[in-house]
Amino acid sequence: MPQVGLGTWPLADREVEKVVVRAVAAGYRLFDTAHMYANEKGVGHGLRACGLPREELFVTTKLSARSHGYDEALEAYATSARRLDVDYIDLFLIHWPLPWLDRYVDAWRGLVKLFDDGLVRAIGVSNFKPAHLDRVIDETGVVPDVNQIQVSPYTIREVTRAYDADHSIVTQSWSPIGLGGALLSEPAIVAIAARHGKSAAQVVLRWHVELGLGAVPKSVNPERMAANIDIFDFALSDDEIAAISALDRGEAHAEDSDETGN
Numbered sequence: 001m002p003q004v005g006l007g008t009w010p011l012a013d014r015e016v017e018k019v020v021v022r023a024v025a026a027g028y029r030l031f032d033t034a035h036m037y038a039n040e041k042g043v044g045h046g047l048r049a050c051g052l053p054r055e056e057l058f059v060t061t062k063l064s065a066r067s068h069g070y071d072e073a074l075e076a077y078a079t080s081a082r083r084l085d086v087d088y089i090d091l092f093l094i095h096w097p098l099p100w101l102d103r104y105v106d107a108w109r110g111l112v113k114l115f116d117d118g119l120v121r122a123i124g125v126s127n128f129k130p131a132h133l134d135r136v137i138d139e140t141g142v143v144p145d146v147n148q149i150q151v152s153p154y155t156i157r158e159v160t161r162a163y164d165a166d167h168s169i170v171t172q173s174w175s176p177i178g179l180g181g182a183l184l185s186e187p188a189i190v191a192i193a194a195r196h197g198k199s200a201a202q203v204v205l206r207w208h209v210e211l212g213l214g215a216v217p218k219s220v221n222p223e224r225m226a227a228n229i230d231i232f233d234f235a236l237s238d239d240e241i242a243a244i245s246a247l248d249r250g251e252a253h254a255e256d257s258d259e260t261g262n
Contacts (some may be wrong), residue, residue, distance in 0.1 A: 002058055003209060004229050005030025007218035013042030019220050021047025026226040032216040034062035034095055040083035041223045059086060062126055065262055068103035071072035073110025077119060091124060091146060096261025097132040108136050109196040120147040130163040148172040151213060153247040154183055155254040172214035176202045186244045198232050199227055204233045207244045
């Protein structure tokens with residue numbers, strides 16, 4: 001799985017097709033979508049129009065609330081694969097645990113079946129806390145490959161990241177450069193960016209890389225899109241990583257997946 005990919009929410013089908021083509025030209029190979037984004041068809045069109053063979057591209061999608069359940073998860077895969085027009089999905093995720101439905105373990109069993117049948121290359125979850133992961137693992141014996149969660153210097157999620165690492169689960173960050181742009185004006189990040197001759201966003205994305213995380217930043221601007229993946233020619237010092245991590249505002253600043261989700 002490429003360490004940095006392109007997030008596609010909230011782009012509509014027509015716009016996302018063009019964005020995917022531009023992103024491939026900029027060097028992206030991972031594209032992150034979901035049933036609830038309502039743009040899988042456009043992502044698929046972009047993948048076919050980009051000029052690269054399918055095996056060089058990595059496609060992630062996610063099932064939504066109405067697909068929590070064993071049979072429902074199988075149906076969700078079939079629907080997403082049809083919309084994407086692909087023979088397999090590289091990474092299939094449960095989008096939110098939705099504990100009030102109490103059906104995410106059944107959905108996980110469906111994903112395990114899809115993996116066993118060779119229809120998906122990897123399976124995982126999104127927005128799962130350690131307690132949710134414990135249930136999945138204890139009740140099925142199968143550990144997710146990936147846990148995609150909200151991570152940025154404002155929400156460093158140490159507890160969940162440590163759990164993932166202890167269980168060999170890859171942590172992948174959504175909203176990796178934060179929401180609303182305030183993060184990129186933080187003096188500590190601005191100073192580090194000036195020191196390296198990089199943008200603030202590049203420094204934040206490099207912080208994710210240094211922590212061993214995947215990241216799926218979103219941008220439709222060609223210059224920013226190209227910059228967001230141009231982060232592998234410099235490194236942050238331990239002190240710089242610590243200064244960025246010190247911006248953490250705690251779990252209360254992250255969306256609570258015991259209370260929200262789709």
